[in-house]
Each structure stands twice: as C-alpha cells, then as structure tokens.
Amino acid sequence: MAWQPEREPLQELVGYLKDALSGHDQNAQRYATMMLGQAKSSPATANYLAYILSNGPILQDLSLSSSDSILVRSSAAINLKNTIKAFGKAYPQPDLVYIRSLALSALQDPTSQIRSFAGSVISEIVQKGGILGWPELLPELIALAGNETGNISPQTQEGAMSAMAKVCEDNKESLDKDYHGQRPLSVIIPKLLDITSSPNPKVRAFALASINTFIPETSQSVLVSLDAIMARLFHLANDPSDSVRRNVCRSFTQLVDVRPDKVKPHMGGLVDYFVLQQRNTDDPDLALDAAEFWLCVGENERLCPSLGPYLGQIVPVLLESMVYDEEDILRFEGDADDADQEDRPEDLKPQFATTKIPRLATNGHAGTNGEAEQSPTSGNLVTGDDLSEGEIEESDDGNAGNLEDRWNLRKCSAAALDVLASHFHGAVFAVTLPYLTENLRHREWTNREAAVLAIGAVADGCMEAVTPHLPDLVPYLLSLLNDPEPVVRLITCWALGRYSSWASHLQDPSDRKRYFEPMMEGILNKMLDRNKRVQEAAASAFANLEEKATKGLTPYCGPIIRQFVQCFGQYKDRNMFILYDCVQTLAEHVGPALAQQELIDTLMPAIIQRWSKVSDRSQEIFPLLECLSYVATALGDAFAPFAIPVFARCIRIIHQSLEEYVRSINNAALDKPSKDFLVTSLDLLSAIVQALDNRKASELVETSQPRFFDLLLFCMEDPSNDVRQSSYALLGDCAVNIFNQLQPFLPALIPVLIQQLDLDNLRDEDTEQGFSVINNACWSCGEIAMNEHAEIGPYVEQIYQRLLGIINNPEVPTSVNENAVIALGRLGVHCSQSLAPHLGEFGRSFLLIIGPVEYTEERAHAFLGFNRTVERNPQAMEACLLDYFKASAAFARHSNSNLNNRGNVGESFQRNLVGYKGLIPNFEPFLQQLQERDIEKLREKFNL
DSSP: OOOOOOHHHHHHHHHHHHHHTOSSOHHHHHHHHHHHHHHTTSTHHHHHHHHHHHOHHHHHTTTOOHHHHHHHHHHHHHHHHHHHHHHGGGSOHHHHHHHHHHHHHHTTOSSHHHHHHHHHHHHHHHHHHOGGGSTTHHHHHHHHHTTTTSOOOHHHHHHHHHHHHHHHHHTHHHHTSOBTTBOHHHHHHHHHHHHTTOSOHHHHHHHHHHHHHHGGGTOHHHHTTHHHHHHHHHHHTTOSOHHHHHHHHHHHHHHHHHOHHHHGGGHHHHHHHHHHHHTOTTOHHHHHHHHHHHHHHHTOTTTGGGGGGGHHHHHHHHHHHTSOOHHHHHHHTTOOOOTTSOOOGGGSOOOOOOOOOOOOSSSOOOOOOOOOOOOOOOOOOOOOOOOOTTOOOSOOOSOTTOGGGSOOHHHHHHHHHHHHHHHHTHHHHHHHHHHHHHHTTOSSHHHHHHHHHHHHHTTTTTHHHHGGGHHHHHHHHHHHTTOSSHHHHHHHHHHHHHTHHHHHTOOSHHHIIIIIHHHHHHHHHHTTOSSHHHHHHHHHHHHHHHHHHGGGGGGGHHHHHHHHHHHHHHOOHHHHHHHHHHHHHHHHHHGGGGGOHHHHHHHHHHHHHHHHHSOTTOTTHHHHHHHHHHHHHHHGGGGHHHHHHHHHHHHHHHHHHHHHHHHHHHOTTSOOOOTHHHHHHHHHHHHHHHHSOHHHHHHHHHTOSSOHHHHHHHHHTOSOHHHHHHHHHHHHHHHHHOHHHHGGGHHHHHHHHHHHTOGGGOOGGGHHHHHHHHHHHHHHHHHHHTOTTSOOGGGHHHHHHHHHHHHTOTTSOHHHHHHHHHHHHHHHHHHHHHHGGGHHHHHHHHHHHHTTSOOOHHHHHHHHHHHHHHHHOGGGGGGGHHHHHHHHHHHHHTTTSHHHHGGGHHHHHHHHHHHHHHHOTTHHHHHTTSOHHHHHHHHHHHOO
16 A cells, blocks of 8 residues: 555644745744754655645645645755755665655646656656666656657656756766666667657757757767767757757857867858857847857867858857847946945855965976956756746856856857957957947947947957057047946956056057056046946956056055055945955065055055954955965065064964864864965965064064964864965975974974875875975975974984875876975985985986976075985986986086075085096096086086
C-alpha cells in the first residue's frame, strides 16, 4: 500500500512552509524556519514535502488561497530539494520511489513554476543517486517531451523538457561517462535534436538549451553530431519564437570557441543574421545574445579577421545598441543632484582587500594588476517560461538593486566595439567617425551620451587614427563635463580617462598646458559634482589619469591634494572607497614628493578624521588601511607623527580578528570573521616598519600589546593564503629593518617558516596563491639568513632540504624558483660550512636558475654565499664547472655595478677562479671551451 500522509502533521507542515516565506511576521518566520530545520531529521518529512508539491487541489481543502497554495508548494519544493541534497542517500528505497513518482507527476501541473520546481527536485535526485540510480528517468522524460504517445499535453511536454534541461545542466560530466560501453549523451543528443522539431516553442527552446549545455564541454558525443546540430541551427534560425532564436544565437557563439572552423565558412550569412537579431527591439535579451557573438568572435584570434569585410554592417548596429533605451531614460529622469543624500545600505558593495604582488628578490613577474574582464556569457537556460500570478522566482541573481552593474546590450556592444577596434584599428574608426560627427552635438542627450561612449570604447584600439582628431575632440569633451544631464557628465569623465595616456605623454609644454592641464582640472572638478554617480566616475577617471601620468603629476600635488581634502569632507560612504584609491594611486606614483610638510598638513588631517569615524569592523576599514599603506610608504619617516595610533589600531584589529576566529572555530553558530581585517592590517604594519626610522619602528614593536611577534606567529599559521602571504612579507620587513626586536622570537618563528617552505603542504585547489605565500617565505628566509646574529645554524639542514625541494620541482613557477635559489645562496653567506657538503646536489640548479635574474643586491648576496660554499668544497662543482666559469664571466660584464662589489663578491669570485686554475691540470684547453668574449672578460677581470 502506498504511503499516505496524516492530516495533522500535514497541516502543521503547510503552516510552517507558508510562514517561512512570509515577511509579515518575523517571529513566525523565524519559528517556522526553525521547525522546518528540525523536521528534516525525520525520514517522513521528504514524503510530506513531495506530497505537498504534487497535490495542489488538496491544499485548497486546507483553506489556502490560490496564490498561497503556489507559495507553499514552491516552499515545499525548495525544502525537498535541500533535504535530498543533505540526506538523499539515507532514504529507504520505497520512500525514494514514492518521491520520484510524485516529482514526475508534478511535471504535469498547470502552473509553470511548480513544473519548474519539480524539475529541480528531479535533477537533485539524479545528482545524489547518479544516472544509474534512476535508469528509467531519461527515457521517460524524452518520451514525454517528444510526445511519443501522441496524447501528452503541451504543459507536460514543457515540464518534462524543462526537467531534462536541468538534469543536463547539473549532470554534464556523468551523462558523458561510459556505462558498460555506452555513453548516455550519445543517445541523448540525437533525441534532443529530434525534439527541436516539436510544434511547442517552449519545448524547442528547452531542447536547444539542453544541447547548448554540452557544446562548451567539447564532448566527443557532441562533436560527432556537430554537422547535424549545425543543420538544425540553420533550420531554427528563423523560428518565430524569440526564445528559440536566443538559443540559436548562443549555440553559434559557443561554437566560435569550440569549432571556429565550422563557423568561418558561414560568416557572411551569420553576420546578416546576427545584425538582424541584434536589431530586435521587442526582446532585449535576444539582442544581447546576438551582440555577444561579435564579442566572442572578436576575442577569437583565428576567427576575428573574417569579420573585416563586414565592419560596415557590424559597427553601426553596435553603435545603435549603445544608446540608452526608454526604460533607462525613465530611470535616469530623477537622477539629479543627490550629493547631499545619504547612501542606502544596498548602494554599498562588499569590499575586499586587494591581492598583493608577492615580494620578489628577482625580476620575475609574480602577477598582473590588470582589471578583471566582465564575462559576457550567461549560464542561465533560455526558456521563455513566464511566471503566473502569485509565483515566485526560483533563483535570483542578487543584483536587483544594482541595475547599472548588470551586463546588458549597451555594455556588451561597447565591449565588442572595443575588441574590434583593438583588432582592426583605423578601419573601425573610419566606420565610427560619421556616427560621431552626427551625434556628438545631437540635441538628444541619449545620442550625445552614446557618441561619447563610442569615443571611449575605441580609445585603446584606434588611438593612432583618433589622435589627429583629439585637439578638437578633447576641448569638446571638456565642455560636456558641464552638460545638464548627469549621465552625459558621467560617461564624459570615463571617456577622458581613456585618453589620459595621450594627454599625459604630450611633450610640448604648450600642448600640456592646452590639453593635459585642462583635462586634469576638468576631471578633478567633477569629483565634486552635485551627482554622486558623476563623482564616482570622475574619481575613477582621475585614478586612471594618475596611473598614466605617474611622476608627471608631481608639480600639481598641491591642487590635487586640496581637491581630495574637499572630497573627504563631502563624500558619502560609497564614493569614499574610490577616493581612497585616488589617494593611494597618487602616493604610489609621486612617492616622496608627497612628503612636503605643506602637503602633509593638508592631507593627513582629512584622512585621520575619516579614520576616527570608521569602526574596526566596518568594511570601509579595508580600503582605508590599504590607502594608508601607500601613504606611509610615500611619506617615509614623515609618517612618524601618525604612526603610534595607526600602529596600535592595526594590532588591535589583528588581535580582535584572531580571537573572533578562535571563537568561531569552537562555536559553529558564529560567523568566521573576514580575513581581510588581518590582511590589510598586516600590510599597513609592513609599510610602517619600512617607512619609519628603524629606532622609531623598533619602539612601536617593543611597546605593542599584545606582543607584536606573538600575533605575527599566529598569522603565519593562519589557514588563509592571503593572511600568510602578508605575514611572511611582514616577517621579511622586520628582518631588514628591526632585526634586534625580531631575534629573540626566531626560535618560535623559524620552525613555522620551515613548514611553510614544504611543498607537500600546498593544496591542489589553491596552488597559485599558495606559491605566492612560498615566494614571500623564501624572501623572508633570505633576509633572516643575511644577518650574522640570526643564529640560524641549527636550522640550516631543514631549510636547505625545503629549498632544494622547491628548486628541483619542475612545477614551481620561475619567480618562486628564483627566490628560493637566492635564499639558498644568502644562507651560505654565514653558513657555508653547513651547505658545502651538499654543493654537488644544488650547484648546477643554482647556476641555471639564477642566470636570468636581474642584478640586484639580493642576487649579489646570493653569489657571495654560493662562492663561499664553493670555496669550502671546490671538487663538488666538477659536473657544472664550465657553467660556473660562465657565471663568473657574466659577473665580470656587470662588475661596474656597485651591487656586485658589496660584501666582496668580486673577491670571492677571484679566489675561487684562481683556485680552480691551480686545480685543473690542463687549464687553458678547459678555458677554450668558453666563448671568446667570456674568456676575455675572465682574463681582464680576474687575471686568468
């Protein structure tokens, strides 16, 4: 006999499901959520949830309205899915069979949302139990979606195909696995192609969306069907359903990356098709999917050249699509003077600490600071399934309050124009110029704004073609900074920022006065615009100008700082974040020029006043601490008057964060604190230790409560890579600047450092960031080793084994290898006797890795330690002696560098080479194996 619910528990559960999604009574909502959580521990709960999901009419007997019934059933589906996710494998088989049957029956429901939720439950069951756990599911869904019996209702077909699409999306890999010689996907793809012929447009859209799930995976099952897929795409290209055509667009866009050779022969027809689809004003989502084709092709090096003959068709439609639509215009109508209004909570975005570049003792590239690219693609299925009255969304992208942050047709078109301009350069500008001529002075602000957007979009790719026009364009753009429409002022700030590189590099003083100074002044003035979004755009553009002008801004520091100070007085919370970026970028590029007393007296009171208002647990503390790190570095010892309270607060934040973390470990109900509190505080401490006179820095560390190095030890063992990366940077800075304070704590710190150098502790999932930590650990190890009072002798063997493991591992990045050999060499400066017995193990690797490294003080130290080690065991170099002579000649070519002469590096080379001359019986024939220029340098420098 089939399981049946009891009425009283059913009524209770329905009540909890209703209250859990109701915002009218928060106490009832909390209680209902708690009771639902407890109910999950009962095996029968899943049966009740499945019953509620699939039995809409029953709920009306419980005095629920139609809209409440949909709400409760949707809530039941969500809870059922989560319950299966947590406990699915623990259900008895009869219960699982019961849940499956009800989920399948819910696919026939007249409400589209219930059908959609039922599909999610089905997909979760498959994810939990595997494809073979429900072998009859896929044939049944395909039979229902394809109406194989001829009597399946359109709603059921849609529900089945919707479920099939979810199963495909959530189980891509398992569907393409081999099960007893057969891959499910090999059977599914042909069936899906057949279903794309369904008379039901929603079924066709779901079927094609399901196929699109597998195209990026480059599965063999898809590739063998590629010709059939493309044939269906061409057949569906003119489908009357917008949803189907959206999926056609997505299919071709995905094929660009997977098989561009299949797309290229059809480019002419595809250009016509995508231009037509992008001009579909009735469906902006279809237009967006079409626009993403240009972006994808433009980024494909093999396919992009094939767009060249069609730029006259493509560029105009991109320009048309960059004009704000009517909905945006209505939204902007109230966008006026709001600078005095406080920010709403939803206006404030989450803040995160900036990932720092690892400390390098070499010229290796640890990473880039390029801006993150926004991906134009979307993983959402295109279905065309509209919600009925009373229905709720199954998922939310969380961006409802930030429409400007959403990827849309306008942004995609501008990005595509940028990409095409970067490839075709002047050819794109030639097509764009008539549009600019017609629209830059247009009476409609939307046209003016779009024209300015176009100017900015082609800046990087068409600079050579645009440059002759800039003497006329820039003054006009500057005039648009006073446009009555805030949106025009905003985009003008952005566009001027894109051309700040041109203005910054003007050499003629009169040109700089005519273009650069007005551009700088115009953007700077707009940082105090009466509209907050214009302020933000101006501040961002000025930060861009600072990056381009660098030290060229030094003469203008006075007026820049004065404007920043006014911004500190007027900005609300959101724009304060970009203001910090402006200040730190200026400090980074003008450096010590900021240390003039007049500038300090102007800037620092404003920063300290804001510092005093921001709480220790505010997210604003992250960019503020980062900003102060750059300011401290620029001011150097002139930062001393502000250092005591800043240093003490960093210590307090670190201590609080560590305590909160320990409490959260011991109590799962507590949230773990953000690691960015630790990262930004550690980085600011590093900046202060480097900036101040060593005596002043030492006093700060000595008076720290809790003790500075006790906290650092905890941070060095933190599970977060970011925290440890900053910790080892601070450790190295202490070794360089305040070694006497560090020395008593080395017996506790060095074992932790040695453990960090062990590659076996590197987790596969965060290898890249983990290597950045090891990089800093190597650097700090070398700095400690350089101090003759480090008493590092007892640890040399362990350190050596860890560094050897790094330099002999082919998977270690070059920069980490370089820092490891430099640390190893510096270890030999005072501990060569301990390293000498191992010289034969690492000599060749040392010479090979250090060869390309830039001639720095650290490199000179490394060779000094290496040479002292060679001097103690010269026979160990037999296998790589020629490489050593080559390295000696390379040193001789750079012997004029003061770096190479520090610590008697040259003398150490001299002693070893003369010693080898006496050891090698046939020295002249040996020497002749070198290149002539190396021989000459060795004779000249070392009298060989």
